[in-house]
Amino acid sequence: MPKKCLLVVAHAPSDNTRKLVEAVLRGAASPDIENVATRWVAPLLASPEDVMQADAIILGTTENLGYMSGALKDFFDRCYYPVLEEKQGLPCALYIRAGMDGTGTRRAVESIVTGLRWNWARDPLVLRGEWQDSFVEEAEELGLYMAAGLDSGIF
Structure with missing residues (x-):
């Protein structure tokens, strides 16, 4: 069976946001996942071709000035x-590293995703406030969730 592609397009400008990307990738690489290949491409390097090859996508961003x-x-x-x-119907997920509440960031990404007609695989993960180590666990669960959904054919 050919592997499905889970694309992670995530901005990771700091050590902590890099930990989040690594956690998503670790979750997606669980030994229980057999038929999913995951790749992370930084947003400034990601191309339409990357999206065209994807069977699902995880978006990751920092909250910058409420956006x-x-x-x-x-x-x-x-x-x-x-x-x-x-790529209409592409299963997607989002995580936001929000110093404040993430509302404006979430709204902006949701608006674009709606226009693309991608399908939310789950509600966006908003990691609010001061850094917490639990953010890493939540990001890892997101990666596992998306990869498991692809692997099992749920999406």
């Missing part, structure tokens, strides 16, 4: 129209 990171916005600016028709 998504400029890097993730750049990803959407470059990839929106090239993937719009071909």
Whole structure:
């Protein structure tokens, strides 16, 4: 059986946000997952071709001035129209590292995802306030959830 591709497009400008990406990848690489290959591509490097090859996507961003990171916005600016028709229904998830409440960031990403007609596999994960070690566990669970869903054919 050919492996399905789980794409992670996540902005990780700090040690803590890098821990989140690594946790997502670790969760997706669980030994229980047999038929899913996961790749992380930084938003400024991610291309429409990366999205076209994906069977599901996890988006990750910091909250910057109540909005998504400029890097993730750049990803959407470059990839929106090239993937719009071909990738409708793409299962997706989002995590936000929010120093405040993440509301504006969540709303902005949800608006773009709605326009792309991607399907939310689960509610966005908003990691609010001061850094907590539990954020890493939550990110790992997100990676496992998405990979397991792909592996089992749920999405």
